[in-house]
Amino acid sequence: MDNVFIPFSSSGLPQGSKLSTYLTSRVPDRPELSSALSGLTLSPAGKGRGLGPSARPFTPESTANGSPPQSAAAPAGPATAAGPPGQEAADAAPLFEENVGGTTYYFRAEDAAVQKSAEPPTITPPYTAYVAPPARLSDAQAATHPASFFVSDQLREAILRQQHVLLMQANPQAFPGACPSTRSEDLPTEVDNYHELCLYLPTEVDNYHELCLYLPTEVDNYHELCPLEPPGQPHKSSTFGYVTSAYKATNTKSGQCYCLRRIHGLRLSGTKCLQLVALWSKVNHSNLVTLRELFTTKSFGDNSVVMVYDFLPAAETLMARHFSQPPQLNGFADPFQDPSIPRPYSAQKNAVLRQQNALIPEPLIWSYVIQLTGALRQVHSSGLACRVLDPSKILVTGEYASPGGSDRLHINCCGVLDVLLFDNNATNPLAMVPHYQQEDLVSLGKLLLALSCNSLLAVQRDNFSTSISIVERHYSADLKALIMSLLMPPRPRTIEDVMPLIGARFYQQLDTSGRLAERLEDELGREVQNGRLFRLLAKMSAITERPELNLEPSWAETGDRYMLKLFRDYVFHAVTDEGRPFLDMAHVVQCLNKLDAGSSDKICLMSRDMQNVLVATYAELKQCFQRSFQEVFEETLAKEDAAAS
Numbered sequence: 001m002d003n004v005f006i007p008f009s010s011s012g013l014p015q016g017s018k019l020s021t022y023l024t025s026r027v028p029d030r031p032e033l034s035s036a037l038s039g040l041t042l043s044p045a046g047k048g049r050g051l052g053p054s055a056r057p058f059t060p061e062s063t064a065n066g067s068p069p070q071s072a073a074a075p076a077g078p079a080t081a082a083g084p085p086g087q088e089a090a091d092a093a094p095l096f097e098e099n100v101g102g103t104t105y106y107f108r109a110e111d112a113a114v115q116k117s118a119e120p121p122t123i124t125p126p127y128t129a130y131v132a133p134p135a136r137l138s139d140a141q142a143a144t145h146p147a148s149f150f151v152s153d154q155l156r157e158a159i160l161r162q163q164h165v166l167l168m169q170a171n172p173q174a175f176p177g178a179c180p181s182t183r184s185e186d187l188p189t190e191v192d193n194y195h196e197l198c199l200y201l202p203t204e205v206d207n208y209h210e211l212c213l214y215l216p217t218e219v220d221n222y223h224e225l226c227p228l229e230p231p232g233q234p235h236k237s238s239t240f241g242y243v244t245s246a247y248k249a250t251n252t253k254s255g256q257c258y259c260l261r262r263i264h265g266l267r268l269s270g271t272k273c274l275q276l277v278a279l280w281s282k283v284n285h286s287n288l289v290t291l292r293e294l295f296t297t298k299s300f301g302d303n304s305v306v307m308v309y310d311f312l313p314a315a316e317t318l319m320a321r322h323f324s325q326p327p328q329l330n331g332f333a334d335p336f337q338d339p340s341i342p343r344p345y346s347a348q349k350n351a352v353l354r355q356q357n358a359l360i361p362e363p364l365i366w367s368y369v370i371q372l373t374g375a376l377r378q379v380h381s382s383g384l385a386c387r388v389l390d391p392s393k394i395l396v397t398g399e400y401a402s403p404g405g406s407d408r409l410h411i412n413c414c415g416v417l418d419v420l421l422f423d424n425n426a427t428n429p430l431a432m433v434p435h436y437q438q439e440d441l442v443s444l445g446k447l448l449l450a451l452s453c454n455s456l457l458a459v460q461r462d463n464f465s466t467s468i469s470i471v472e473r474h475y476s477a478d479l480k481a482l483i484m485s486l487l488m489p490p491r492p493r494t495i496e497d498v499m500p501l502i503g504a505r506f507y508q509q510l511d512t513s514g515r516l517a518e519r520l521e522d523e524l525g526r527e528v529q530n531g532r533l534f535r536l537l538a539k540m541s542a543i544t545e546r547p548e549l550n551l552e553p554s555w556a557e558t559g560d561r562y563m564l565k566l567f568r569d570y571v572f573h574a575v576t577d578e579g580r581p582f583l584d585m586a587h588v589v590q591c592l593n594k595l596d597a598g599s600s601d602k603i604c605l606m607s608r609d610m611q612n613v614l615v616a617t618y619a620e621l622k623q624c625f626q627r628s629f630q631e632v633f634e635e636t637l638a639k640e641d642a643a644a645s
């Protein structure tokens, strides 16, 4: 088969034209190709191997056990009684013989049968392509988004939001200390180096508020501090009783992002509490935000303690997710929105009852139960207690699947109370842990009750019976039993005792997680194909329109490269009959995939002046592509070698 057909103006090409250069450059390939093709035969294996320009004569390679290669196993002729030299005459089994590249191989009939059966039962094509999602996924997917070359909009947005948060920086207008240049009028007149600049602190701070807005450029091994809360009047944390701030920061050594939890104005009275920090740093669980280290610093202008946690981009608190929506009734907001404002009993009770309109689906609550108990189990088995099972200290990530499918909880700020309330005089700092573990179980019960009633008011003693009746009416008996057992005596003694109350829900959660993993794998599969096409395009762009290669300015416009340029025009610059741009992603993807696979389909390429038309197969274009990129690549290496020597 001719590898290039020139149906028009085959003999009329002007000497030195781009097409004629290409054709000339292809001539030396033809004898090789035709000799290789002529070697392709259906006769016994061993003849005609080595397709392609770089083909070498076939030499039989011994396998590990010295037998002939499997691919040469087809019996070449009738069984003969003749054995190879040195073969025992007593060996009566008939032998097959086969000549491969001048070497004669002998093998027995049963070996031939084994070799025959060793043929793989299935074959896969030498290319990859976009594949349809599995049937069980496509049913669910069809409802949410149509078939696409890319990941779903929902997942893309979620991932982009996370990456966006990781790149977020402090706004110098809101935090004047964030960028030293914005405080240039306050800077010391002589700053010798950057490090000194980083250590610069405002000398005159009018008030504490201003100090809280000050962001040092560097704190210990962390820089690029970005506050995670909006600037405002500093307030004491309801959980810790201290003013605290959370920052995203980058570790100067690893470049990774962490969350710095700063406790303002705290001076540690000893270093014994670091033992607990060391214990916490060893507790790893997917539903726990890992504590990495603790250090003290004066970089903020006061004595601060900073606890470093893993950073979960785009995480929101359980409080923000479920308890921050103002309760709505007939379009009017509840006037008693703030639970800290005292209100008459009936108003509180009504508020609890009103929240029933937007109750959380039960599968989501069970998903939370399983995640939280999993984390608690890990913490308790490490000899520690959480002490912070509060909606403001539980982070939620993942929102790209149906509710309950992907929402992941992470218990945050573990160890903060251990440090804040550390008793330096205690002989055993872990003595109270069993008591705190019991408190964790009660906190879990309260949290589940609040989630089931969709209101923080639900856990107040006065509202308890109303809240339990809401759970009874809207949820399963299992959920009510779990909440009651956590809140009412006799309580479970350990977190392990809670497991039987979860029962078969655990399997349901496993199934949901498995389905989510399958869906994500399917989405990832599409991006794998996109990544492959991107690499193809990157190589293509490195070839086409290159101003020169190896001092040859016309390199990109001649030979193989000219074919690729025409192909690029065909893929991306196609026009309709009316001359309008033809933009079709399916056309682009199909052409690139066929090029990558080296398809034998033919393609009609037209020069830009429309005077010449070339018909080539994708396989030929692929050869042009590989040869051209190899040239560019080798030139790169040549330059590197020259620079090294």
Ligand SMILES: Nc1ncnc2c1ncn2[C@@H]1O[C@H](COP(=O)(O)OP(=O)(O)OP(=O)(O)O)[C@@H](O)[C@H]1O
Pocket (backbone or CB within 6 Å): 228, 229, 236, 237, 238, 239, 240, 244, 245, 246, 259, 289, 309, 310, 311, 312, 313, 314, 315, 316, 317, 392, 393, 395, 412
């Ligand atoms: N490890 C973390 N990774 C990512 N974001 C976090 C992390 N820890 C906290 N945040 C975010 O920082 C913000 C503030 O967290 P913080 O725990 O201080 O909440 P808070 O509601 O201000 O509680 P408090 O009343 O105790 O001050 C929250 O929006 C939370 O999403």
